[in-house]
Amino acid sequence: MIIRxxxxxxxxxxxxHLGELNEIDNQIVDHVKKGDKNxxxxxxxxxxxxxxxxxKPISEEEVIPSDLIVPPADLSFEEAKDIFCNEGIxxx
Amino acid sequence: xxxxxxVSTVLQAKxxxxxxxxxxxxxxxxxSYEKQLQLLQxxxxxxxxxxxxxxxxxxxxxxxxxxxxxxxxxxxEAISANREDLARKALExxxxxxxxLNTLDRxxxxxxxxxxxxxxxxxxxxxxxxxxxxxxxxxxxxYSAADAQVKITESVTGISEEMADVGxxxxxxxxxxxxxxxxxxxxxxxLESGTLTDYSGGDEIEAELARVKAKxxxxxxxxxxxxxxxx
Numbered sequence: 001m002i003i004r005x006x007x008x009x010x011x012x013x014x015x016x017h018l019g020e021l022n023e024i025d026n027q028i029v030d031h032v033k034k035g036d037k038n039x040x041x042x043x044x045x046x047x048x049x050x051x052x053x054x055x056k057p058i059s060e061e062e063v064i065p066s067d068l069i070v071p072p073a074d075l076s077f078e079e080a081k082d083i084f085c086n087e088g089i090x091x092x
Numbered sequence: 093x094x095x096x097x098x099v100s101t102v103l104q105a106k107x108x109x110x111x112x113x114x115x116x117x118x119x120x121x122x123x124s125y126e127k128q129l130q131l132l133q134x135x136x137x138x139x140x141x142x143x144x145x146x147x148x149x150x151x152x153x154x155x156x157x158x159x160x161x162x163x164x165x166x167x168x169e170a171i172s173a174n175r176e177d178l179a180r181k182a183l184e185x186x187x188x189x190x191x192x193l194n195t196l197d198r199x200x201x202x203x204x205x206x207x208x209x210x211x212x213x214x215x216x217x218x219x220x221x222x223x224x225x226x227x228x229x230x231x232x233x234x235y236s237a238a239d240a241q242v243k244i245t246e247s248v249t250g251i252s253e254e255m256a257d258v259g260x261x262x263x264x265x266x267x268x269x270x271x272x273x274x275x276x277x278x279x280x281x282x283l284e285s286g287t288l289t290d291y292s293g294g295d296e297i298e299a300e301l302a303r304v305k306a307k308x309x310x311x312x313x314x315x316x317x318x319x320x321x322x323x
Contacts, residue, residue: 006257007209009216021096028095047096060219063227065249069100072261083098 002058003051004066007073011055020050021068028080037077044080048073103256121228124248128221131255131262135214138262142210145269146203148276153196155283160189167313171321176314183313187306192279199272206265213261217254224251 001018004010013021024047031040051070058064071080163186170179224247231243 004253004257007213007261022094025094025096032095060216061223063220063224063247063250063254065246065253066100068096069103069253070096071099072264074264080095083095083102 001067002064003055003068003070005048005051005070005072008048008052009060010058010062010064010066011051012058013051013055013068017050017054020054021047024050032077032080040077040080044071044075045073103253118232118244120244120248121231124251125221125225125228128217128224128251128255131258132214132217132221134262135210135217135258138265139207139210139214141269142203142207142265145272145276146200146207149196149200149203149272152276152279152283153193153200156189156193156196159283160186160193163189167317168321171314171317176318179314179317180310183310184306186313187309190309191302191306196279199275202268203272206268210261210265213258217258220251220254 001013001015002010003013024043027043028040028047031037031043047070071083163182167179167182167186170176170182227243227247231240231247234240
């Protein structure tokens with residue numbers, strides 16, 4: 001599958017590693033629910049490094065859509081909460 | 093819904109908005125290309141704005157440093173003239189300016205970071221736009237082919253995603269520079285009037301702590317200066 005890290009480009013990611021990503025994803029949801037800012041920052045960084053480590057960067061000449069989109073590393077906790085409650089970080 | 097799924101949905105919804113407005117698929121290619129060129133211009137403007145803001149902060153930093161050096165000199169003179177009260181006053185101002193300077197340093201690093209990110213985004217988008225342009229002409233030439241629609245959807249979605257990504261980077265950079273501009277304008281005024289007093293914002297405890305910290309620094313420096321002068 002293709003994963004985009006916002007601000008950093010796209011990566012080809014083997015589906016067999018999806019479990020690892022899902023596990024971090026669940027943690028992040030948990031942190032946001034509990035209001036755990038530090039946990040959120042740590043796991044967001046972990047998610048990004050996991051995609052980078054296990055995925056292969058896609059050439060910049062390739063123009064293809066992604067299956068999943070990962071927010072940028074400097075996404076604030078407040079912005080993350082906003083994604084869940086409202087339209088999110090993107091202005092419509 | 094998971095976090096990743098939510099982020100993806102929000103972003104993809106935005107991209108679909110662009111696509112659904114147009115009926116002829118070939119037109120989508122041209123309209124999208126126009127939008128890409130516009131966005132590239134936006135990114136360039138964003139980079140220029142961040143660069144200007146950074147320069148402005150660097151200028152302010154230089155000004156603050158000059159003031160700090162001057163106050164240092166004044167404190168020394170005051171001690172030599174046996175005017176501890178004056179020296180204390182100078183050192184108090186100096187401590188406040190130093191606090192401002194530290195904040196500026198952090199902000200300059202932050203802007204530098206933004207600048208680099210935007211420049212990288214600009215380069216990436218430029219490459220993608222060029223690739224899209226080539227692909228667009230190929231698809232148009234073989235439009236009768238059955239898979240043209242699929243190709244169009246794929247490349248337009250792909251490039252829309254890139255555009256949404258870069259657009260977000262520009263938006264975030266703009267928000268950051270806006271915040272700093274306001275702060276920086278306030279600092280300019282303070283520097284002009286020479287009364288750099290409220291550097292800690294609205295929090296009373298923070299303000300008191302800052303005063304205590306500044307006082308300790310002042311006491312230490314005063315003692316050091318006295319020792320130097322009386323050698």
